[in-house]
Amino acid sequence: FVTPGESNEDGSIIARDRLGYPIPASQILAQPKGTRALVAGIAGEPTYLAIAEDGKLDTMGIVDNCTHLGCTFPWNPNDNQFQCPCHGSRYAADGSVVRGPAPLPLKLVQVKVQEDVIWIFPWTKNDPRTGEKPWWI
Numbered sequence: 001f002v003t004p005g006e007s008n009e010d011g012s013i014i015a016r017d018r019l020g021y022p023i024p025a026s027q028i029l030a031q032p033k034g035t036r037a038l039v040a041g042i043a044g045e046p047t048y049l050a051i052a053e054d055g056k057l058d059t060m061g062i063v064d065n066c067t068h069l070g071c072t073f074p075w076n077p078n079d080n081q082f083q084c085p086c087h088g089s090r091y092a093a094d095g096s097v098v099r100g101p102a103p104l105p106l107k108l109v110q111v112k113v114q115e116d117v118i119w120i121f122p123w124t125k126n127d128p129r130t131g132e133k134p135w136w137i
């Protein structure tokens with residue numbers, strides 16, 4: 001049994017809304033492909049989930065915490081970028097840096113859907129954008 005906000009032994013949690021209620025995958029997937037939905041992720045970190053081209057949730061989630069000084073940022077669908085309002089950093093859809101001052105790509109999490117429940121796991125394998133061990137481990 002896991003109380004809201006706590007994580008399982010493997011560090012996974014259920015994606016929740018601002019009020020702490022679980023968000024069913026079907027609620028997000030009712031929106032158009034390419035949509036970025038913000039949920040409360042691991043340790044309450046705001047996390048973007050994306051609807052992939054195949055109409056499913058992308059297995060890669062992006063943590064909404066700028067690697068420059070930690071601002072949160074919106075998704076700009078016109079530029080297909082995350083754009084930080086604090087000092088102008090820009091990130092591609094996969095969270096890699098397009099323009100600084102951000103020094104590092106955005107932190108990733110793994111996303112899995114099981115019977116309409118969205119699970120978020122810590123990303124522990126190599127960072128697909130750099131091919132290296134993730135900087136956040």
Ligand code: FES
Nearest residue numbers: 066068069084087
């Ligand atoms: Fe995002 Fe500085 S905190 S650019």
